[in-house]
Amino acid sequence: MTQQNTMDLDRSENLIGQSTEPAVGFLLRIVFATALVSLAPAVAQAKNAVASPALQKEFDGFIEKFRAALRANDPAAVAAMTRLPFMNDNGIRDAAQFGAKTYRTSFTPKNRACIQRGKAVYDRDGYKNESYFVFCGDLIFVFTKTPAGFLFTDISVND
Secondary structure: OOHHHHHHHHOOEOOOOOEOHHHHHHHHHHHHHHHHHHHHHHHHHHOOOOOOHHHHHHHHHHHHHHHHHHHOOOHHHHHHOEOOOHHHOHHHOOHHHHHHHHHHHHOOHHHHHHHHHOOOEEEEOOOOOEEEEEEEOOEEEEEEEEOOEEEEEEEEEOO
16 A cells, blocks of 8 residues: 555545535434434423313312212223223223223222322323323323313323
């Protein structure tokens, strides 16, 4: 290898003879701009959503009835306020299946007491679904606005 070839390699030039340093800087700016654009929805959603007074009033009426059903330990009444099939599981498509498979295991005395006293937290997702969440230990009980009004729709893991 000649001294000229070594000097060419040391100057960090591409095949056309242009320096690659401006290209690297341009690529870094593109990556940074892409990162900012992708973070924008997350930052916008980080703002706490606030329910309208009418929606809050509707939920307050629903949760009052739901809590009354829990106080009475009435799985059929809770099932009547639940979207069935529960969590899109065809094995839980009616009140009897809900009572046997979900109510008995998820609505323990501890969880019923938690839902009674727990503060419901409102949120609106990216699809504009409006929901309230009650956090009880390892579980999150989800109540979602549907065309039929509010319904109990999900139990999620609180991680």
